[in-house]
Structures are given as C-alpha cells and as structure tokens.
C-alpha cells in the first residue's frame with residue numbers, strides 16, 4: 001500500500017495535478033501548505049490541465065483509467081475542457097498469458113480444459129482492463145467465447161478504491177470541492193466497477209436482455225452457456241457481426257444506414273420504456289451489426305455488465321418531461337421536476353421554469369436533426385442542480401446511454417431526426433400507461449399481492465371497521481368535550497356579565513345615595529338599587 005502511495009504521489013507531482021486545485025477558494029492554511037509544497041519544484045510544461053490529468057490517470061493504471069472514463073460522462077460535474085480530454089483515455093494493459101487464462105478456467109470450472117472444450121485458443125481475441133476474451137469450441141460443436149477475469153485484479157481494485165476514498169474524503173473537507181460530492185461519485189464508481197468483476201451478474205443481464213428481444217428483428221443477444229459460467233469465467237455464444245464503427249464495411253454489405261440509425265433509437269426507447277431494463281454500456285466496441293438483410297439490419301449487443309432501470313415513477317416523469325420539453329411547456333417541465341421529487345418541494349416553479357427556458361430555447365432554435373436529446377437532459381439536470389437536485393445515478397446512466405446512442409446514430413446517418421422516431425413511441429407509451437390497458441396491467445401486476453391478502457380480508461375488514469368505530473367514538477368524545485367546553489364558557493361569560501352589571505348597579509347606587517337622600521329625604525330607592533346589585537353579584 002505504502003509503495004502504491006509513493007507511486008501515486010510521484011505521478012501527481014510529475015503531472016503537477018496540484019495546479020487543478022483552485023487556490024483562491026481554499027482556506028488560508030491550505031493555501032499556505034500548497035504554496036510551500038515541494039510539488040512546485042517540478043516544471044509545469046506546456047500541456048493543458050486536462051491533458052496532464054489524462055496522462056496521470058493512464059500512468060496510474062486501469063482502475064484510474066476506467067474512473068476517468070466514467071468521469072468524462074459527468075459533464076454536470078466537470079468543466080468541458082477536462083471532460084473532453086478524459087474522453088480520450090485509453091486502456092493500455094498488455095494481455096495476460098494464455099496459460100494463465102487456461103489455468104484460471106480449469107480452476108473455476110473444476111474440470112480440465114479438454115473436458116470443457118473441444119478447442120481453446122490461447123491467443124486472446126481481445127484484452128481489456130478487467131477481463132480477457134478467448135475463442136473456443138464446445139464438444140457439442142458450438143463456437144463460443146470465454147471471458148475470463150484478469151488474475152489479481154480484485155486486489156488491485158480494492159487497493160486503488162481505498163486510496164480514491166481517502167482522496168475523496170480529503171476533497172469533501174474543501175468547501176468548494178464538496179459541491180462535486182466526491183465521496184458519492186467514488187461510491188457510484190465502486191458499485192459499477194465491482195459489478196463488472198462478477199460475470200454471473202453479466203451473464204444474468206445478458207439472459208434477461210436476450211429474453212426481452214426474443215425473435216426481434218431489431219436486436220440479437222448471444223446465448224449464455226450456464227453450465228460453463230462462474231463468477232470469474234463466462235462462456236457465451238460467439239457472434240460474427242460487423243463492428244458498428246466500421247461504416248465502410250456496413251455500406252459495402254448494402255446496409256441501409258438510415259434504418260440502422262433509427263433502429264438504434266427504437267431499441268433504446270424500447271429498453272427504457274417497454275422493458276425498463278437498458279444496456280448502459282453502449283459504446284461502439286460492444287455493438288455489432290448482422291447485415292444478412294441490408295434493408296433490415298439487426299444489431300448484436302455484447303457486454304451487458306452495466307445495465308440500468310428506472311422506477312415506474314421516474315419512467316413516467318421522464319416521458320412527460322421529454323414531451324413537455326418539445327411542446328416548449330417549460331412550466332410543466334419545472335412542475336414535473338418538483339412533483340417527482342427530483343428537486344426540493346420548496347422550489348419556486350416560476351423561477352425554475354425561467355431557468356429551464358434559458359437553457360432550452362437556444363437548443364430548440366436548431367433544426368430537429370441537430371438537437372441532442374442527451375444534451376437536453378444534461379442541460380435540464382445541470383439547471384436542476386442549481387435548484388438543489390440530488391444527483392440521481394439511474395438518470396445519469398440513462399443520459400449517458402442516450403448520448404452514446406445519439407452519437408452512434410448520427411455517425412451512421414447524420415440527418416437522423418431523433419424526435420420523429422421517439423415522439424410517436426413516447427405518445428403511444430403514455431397512452432397505454434394511462435389508458436384502460438395501463439389500468440388493466442396495473443391490476444394484473446398487483447393481483448398476486450392482492451390474492452395473498454384475500455384470505456385475510458375478513459380479519460382486515462374487521463380490524464378496519466373496529467378502527468373506524470374506535471375513531472368515530474374518539475371523534476364523538478372530542479366533539480362532546482368541545483361542546484361541554486363551549487357550554488361551560490358561555491355560562492362563565494354570562495356570569496361575568498352579571499357580575500359586571502351588579503358591580504355597576506351597586507356602584508351607581510352608592511354614588512347616588514347622598515344626592516338622593518338630600519333631594520327626596522328617602523333612602524329606600526337607593527337601598528332597593530343596592531339590593532338588586534348585590535342580588536346580581538350573588539347569582
């Protein structure tokens with residue numbers, strides 16, 4: 001660990017990452033420390049800050065590279081120049097030897113290579129930071145690929161994550177950096193990273209996606225061979241498509257690129273809204289095309305390690321947000337953000353709507369083919385963050401996937417009009433969700449829960465009635481108490497009136513007495529008045 005720390009310190013110094021820290025926003029004592037830091041002895045060079053950060057992450061190894069790649073999609077957190085540079089991060093890990101791969105497969109499967117496969121190619125098909133892929137053939141004759149987790153990678157990951165947490169906690173102490181939520185960002189990263197270590201999870205995701213797109217002309221997903229799949233080894237049907245980035249080859253195969261681009265959008269919306277289960281690592285390296293029929297090209301997706309899903313409420317709000325946005329109904333967009341709880345309930349809808357308008361109007365100025373949905377969502381999230389929107393990992397994942405799909409679609413067919421493809425889909429979906437069909441689906445969904453509660457219905461009904469009866473009695477008691485109190489108060493009031501009147505009569509009688517006896521020589525009228533006053537006082 002300590003050697004690793006020294007190495008990290010060295011990389012930070014060599015690339016002068018201290019210059020990324022905005023000195024003017026630090027507390028005075030930190031500014032002092034930075035001023036006398038030995039890092040300042042290293043030359044700064046002519047490279048930009050983004051470039052220096054990219055080179056440092058590449059020097060620190062695959063876990064940091066992947067972290068940088070993830071950060072590059074968080075344009076809501078990073079300045080654009082740094083995000084652009086981080087997008088260029090490349091894995092530069094050499095493949096691990098074929099013998100080590102074979103040994104790992106035998107250990108995980110608890111059988112020899114010859115028992116498992118008719119043939120196994122020791123030269124890898126591909127090698128990445130976390131896993132390596134080898135071609136093989138099963139005894140039953142199927143061509144497969146074997147994905148194997150890199151030996152020792154989980155130890156390196158744990159070490160590096162530990163260091164990242166320490167740095168994040170340190171950053172969280174700096175007032176200005178706290179806004180970037182460093183600890184939460186690292187926690188999100190850790191979750192996705194460790195998910196990628198578990199090939200059982202990836203295999204399960206792949207199976208689910210395959211089921212969702214069974215017999216679909218839009219997308220094909222290779223089969224998993226569960227008998228040969230473990231946490232560190234996965235065996236999957238081998239596919240032979242054209243990589244989607246090889247546009248010339250696609251054209252040479254007579255592929256209709258417009259249909260291909262539109263199908264990409266359709267697949268995305270189908271996954272997000274129909275299935276609520278989307279492949280969230282849609283970079284071109286994971287997408288192939290089956291060009292057997294150029295007019296009906298079919299995508300082939302691999303690497304389902306990262307998937308996303310939304311809650312039913314988020315699905316609803318997202319669809320309504322997009323529809324409201326394209327109607328330019330910014331007040332509705334603001335109200336939806338508040339209603340969904342994405343921003344605080346005390347947010348002023350008017351102010352928020354005005355901020356959204358400022359972001360969105362310039363975007364909607366453009367022709368539809370140039371509008372980026374991903375940018376729209378990013379703009380909305382950035383605005384919402386100013387109104388204290390919590391970062392929602394599932395929405396960030398979705399927005400990142402949307403950006404990927406758009407980028408891909410426009411590379412294939414630059415005039416792709418995403419909205420024309422997406423709008424009918426969204427409107428149909430909203431209608432189904434809120435119409436009789438949606439109601440029926442909702443009843444069907446709740447039916448199992450209801451049926452388990454059915455036998456308890458008499459008891460529940462009795463309890464509910466008892467509770468109602470008890471509540472009714474309680475309320476009656478309260479009503480009675482209130483009316484008693486009112487009665488009591490009115491009696492008190494009357495008594496006070498009489499007291500006041502008695503006192504007044506007595507006072508007047510006493511004041512009148514000398515005058516009355518001098519004028520009439522008789523005391524009885526005054527005595528009668530005084531007696532009446534006393535009577536009123538006593539009553």
Ligand SMILES: Nc1ncnc2c1ncn2[C@@H]1O[C@H](COP(=O)(O)OP(=O)(O)OP(=O)(O)O)[C@@H](O)[C@H]1O
Nearest residue numbers: 125126128131133145222236237238239285302303
């Ligand atoms: N089912 C398959 N059929 C044919 N080739 C495959 C298959 N699965 C993977 N490959 C090849 O192996 C490469 C790496 O596979 P995959 O993306 O699953 O690995 P990874 O380690 O997750 O890579 P990364 O993290 O870079 O996406 C693919 O780009 C592809 O060339």
